[in-house]
Amino acid sequence: MNMSTSVSVWLAALVTIGLISFVFKENFYYRIVESLYVGVSAGHAIVLGWGNIRNLAIRPLGEGNVAVIIPIILGLMLFTRYFEKWHRVSRIPTGFLMGLGAGLSMRGIVGSQIIEQIKACYVSLNSINNILIVVGTFAVLSYFFFTVEHDGFVGKSATLGRWFMMLCFGAAYGSTVTGRISLFVGRLQFLLGDWLGILQ
Amino acid sequence: MLSKLGRIDSRVLYLILLIAFIVPLLCPLGLPMIISDEIKRTYDLIESLPEGSRVVVSFDLSPGGYDELAPACAAVFNHMAMKGLRLIGMSFWDAGPSLLDRSLAGSLYVDKEYGDDYVNLGFLAGGENAMAAAARDIRGAFPSDFHDNPTANMPIFEGVQSLKDVEMVIVVATGNPGVPEWIRQVGDPMGVPIATIVIAGLVADYAPYIQSKQLIGMIPGLRGAAGYESLIDMLGRGTAGLDAQSVAHLMILIFVLVGNIVYFAERSREKEESAKEGAA
Amino acid sequence: MLRTATLAVTFLAGIIVILAFFFDVGFLATAEARVQDWGVIVAAFALAMASINLVQVNIRRISSSDDATEKICAVVLLAALVVMSIIGLTQGPTSDTYNVLFDGIMAPGQSTVWALGVFYISSAAYRAFRVKNVDAGLLLFSSAFVMLGAVPIGEVIWSGIPAVSQWIVDVPNMAGMRGMLIGAGIGAFSGGLRLLLGIDRTEVG
Numbered sequence: 001m002n003m004s005t006s007v008s009v010w011l012a013a014l015v016t017i018g019l020i021s022f023v024f025k026e027n028f029y030y031r032i033v034e035s036l037y038v039g040v041s042a043g044h045a046i047v048l049g050w051g052n053i054r055n056l057a058i059r060p061l062g063e064g065n066v067a068v069i070i071p072i073i074l075g076l077m078l079f080t081r082y083f084e085k086w087h088r089v090s091r092i093p094t095g096f097l098m099g100l101g102a103g104l105s106m107r108g109i110v111g112s113q114i115i116e117q118i119k120a121c122y123v124s125l126n127s128i129n130n131i132l133i134v135v136g137t138f139a140v141l142s143y144f145f146f147t148v149e150h151d152g153f154v155g156k157s158a159t160l161g162r163w164f165m166m167l168c169f170g171a172a173y174g175s176t177v178t179g180r181i182s183l184f185v186g187r188l189q190f191l192l193g194d195w196l197g198i199l200q
Numbered sequence: 201m202l203s204k205l206g207r208i209d210s211r212v213l214y215l216i217l218l219i220a221f222i223v224p225l226l227c228p229l230g231l232p233m234i235i236s237d238e239i240k241r242t243y244d245l246i247e248s249l250p251e252g253s254r255v256v257v258s259f260d261l262s263p264g265g266y267d268e269l270a271p272a273c274a275a276v277f278n279h280m281a282m283k284g285l286r287l288i289g290m291s292f293w294d295a296g297p298s299l300l301d302r303s304l305a306g307s308l309y310v311d312k313e314y315g316d317d318y319v320n321l322g323f324l325a326g327g328e329n330a331m332a333a334a335a336r337d338i339r340g341a342f343p344s345d346f347h348d349n350p351t352a353n354m355p356i357f358e359g360v361q362s363l364k365d366v367e368m369v370i371v372v373a374t375g376n377p378g379v380p381e382w383i384r385q386v387g388d389p390m391g392v393p394i395a396t397i398v399i400a401g402l403v404a405d406y407a408p409y410i411q412s413k414q415l416i417g418m419i420p421g422l423r424g425a426a427g428y429e430s431l432i433d434m435l436g437r438g439t440a441g442l443d444a445q446s447v448a449h450l451m452i453l454i455f456v457l458v459g460n461i462v463y464f465a466e467r468s469r470e471k472e473e474s475a476k477e478g479a480a
Numbered sequence: 481m482l483r484t485a486t487l488a489v490t491f492l493a494g495i496i497v498i499l500a501f502f503f504d505v506g507f508l509a510t511a512e513a514r515v516q517d518w519g520v521i522v523a524a525f526a527l528a529m530a531s532i533n534l535v536q537v538n539i540r541r542i543s544s545s546d547d548a549t550e551k552i553c554a555v556v557l558l559a560a561l562v563v564m565s566i567i568g569l570t571q572g573p574t575s576d577t578y579n580v581l582f583d584g585i586m587a588p589g590q591s592t593v594w595a596l597g598v599f600y601i602s603s604a605a606y607r608a609f610r611v612k613n614v615d616a617g618l619l620l621f622s623s624a625f626v627m628l629g630a631v632p633i634g635e636v637i638w639s640g641i642p643a644v645s646q647w648i649v650d651v652p653n654m655a656g657m658r659g660m661l662i663g664a665g666i667g668a669f670s671g672g673l674r675l676l677l678g679i680d681r682t683e684v685g
Binding site for chain 1: 496525549554578580584605616630650664669
């Protein structure tokens with residue numbers, strides 16, 4: 001057994017144990033650790049955000065790039081939401097970010113998420129798997145046709161679509177379980193290995 | 201007996217699960233490895249790249265998923281370093297750069313030349329927009345790296361203007377922005393092959409991108425790490441955690457099975473009782 | 481006036497990046513580059529917003545709560561936020577002290593919170609995962625095989641499990657996910673269009 005002497009490993013072990021203790025009962029130790037980690041995470045976001053502002057706005061401004069004044073003003077306008085009288089001004093930079101995000105995703109979604117995915121359905125129907133892929137995709141899409149009454153052929157197709165989605169959700173649930181188990185294995189490897197030095 | 205099982209305290213279940221985790225970690229069972237096609241395809245793609253090729257690694261993850269992805273990152277980084285590939289790291293999640301530093305420090309890149317063989321560019325705010333900005337002009341988006349060194353004269357960027365000039369992108373992802381955004385902004389419009397090291401919870405979600413070949417390869421969490429470690433013949437934490445994963449999975453399925461047995465037994469008992477009352 | 485300005489800024493920001501994607505024209509490419517670079521800077525400012533909200537909420541907790549634990553937690557949270565920010569802003573996010581806080585608190589904290597999900601999943605598996613109808617049966621069938629296929633013990637139980645698991649992910653799951661992906665894509669596109677054209681005015685109130 002070779003126990004760690006590192007400060008950050010000890011701190012991490014105490015945080016880990018504190019948070020795990022919540023599973024058995026909510027307690028003071030857990031709540032302190034939780035507050036500590038939320039505060040540190042929020043501080044980290046500020047530090048990294050400032051890094052971007054410094055590199056992309058302040059330094060270029062110092063080098064004579066006056067155009068960056070515009071995004072700096074837009075960025076500062078975000079904070080008007082904390083002032084009763086001026087809070088509506090913050091909607092301009094919010095609109096800018098939303099419009100930019102919408103434009104970027106729209107131009108990408110049509111190609112990558114709609115056309116490419118439909119193209120991938122153009123498979124020869126010479127195997128059961130290929131038939132299932134095509135039928136399943138269209139059955140799921142028919143489930144979301146809420147403008148059409150779900151009876152007759154559409155109703156049957158929508159039911160089939162729901163079954164396909166159940167298989168999807170099952171696979172997603174199974175994968176999520178695997179993920180959470182992996183994470184807990186990671187935490188135990190840290191506690192038993194990095195901290196206590198029991199694992200080799 | 202069955203009704204007692206139905207009312208069992210959750211903490212008893214937690215304790216059983218905890219034991220199921222710890223015992224195989226302390227006493228490994230040595231179960232065999234699984235290497236899926238997606239893992240093999242990622243390995244083959246990295247293997248096929250000539251020495252000196254530049255690979256962008258986007259660390260789009262939170263510390264929440266890092267434990268699951270760290271062993272796979274170590275395995276892939278070691279493979280890339282052995283092949284002499286150059287690694288350009290960046291992140292669109294705020295915790296990404298610090299985590300990337302830790303992954304690089306634990307890999308064979310630690311013996312390579314910073315700024316020439318690998319670089320950690322840091323974090324860029326704005327999600328998909330930031331990805332598009334970096335894809336268009338990498339040094340414009342990252343004038344300094346995470347350690348505040350200017351990127352303008354770094355040898356690793358010679359001949360690289362946009363991400364069209366790199367050979368491959370590996371997205372290490374725990375959510376969005378992540379793989380779909382990279383496909384939309386870089387993979388499809390620029391024709392750069394994309395592979396991902398991803399938490400197991402997203403494997404089912406990304407299956408359509410694998411079939412449509414918009415995503416070339418996928419290494420799913422800890423089991424992907426174990427498979428990759430065996431491919432490069434450097435066993436590590438992925439392999440070590442596999443037995444604990446196996447037993448914990450089995451335990452959860454046993455919980456489902458016992459839960460259903462209790463449920464059906466109680467339902468049939470209730471039916472019998474109501475039938476008796478009806479007859480009376 | 482303010483509303484019109486917001487709608488105009490929203491429309492312009494979106495339409496510039498869309499047009500620049502389809503038309504290879506010099507001034508559009510320049511405008512796109514500008515708008516994207518500005519977007520990164522504004523987003524960096526926005527990062528601080530969440531922290532400011534957190535500070536507001538916790539100052540309120542300190543001043544208005546009667547519970548001592550509640551107050552102590554709020555003070556600890558604010559102190560952690562201030563200390564992390566000051567160290568990061570003065571010494572940088574790669575300094576030794578900063579790394580101790582990152583490695584000792586932030587990384588294990590988030591990691592453990594995510595990992596705790598396994599306990600709640602196990603409890604839900606025991607109490608709520610009932611095969612009451614066909615839908616639930618399919619859900620259980622799919623999840624059980626995917627779980628067992630993900631780990632070596634599945635192959636030990638039955639050698640066919642990895643193949644069945646892979647088939648579930650690659651065929652029925654893939655088809656279903658693709659249907660949802662296309663549907664979500666159409667939804668996101670129409671949502672974006674509504675936003676740019678000012679039909680959906682969520683951001684202007």
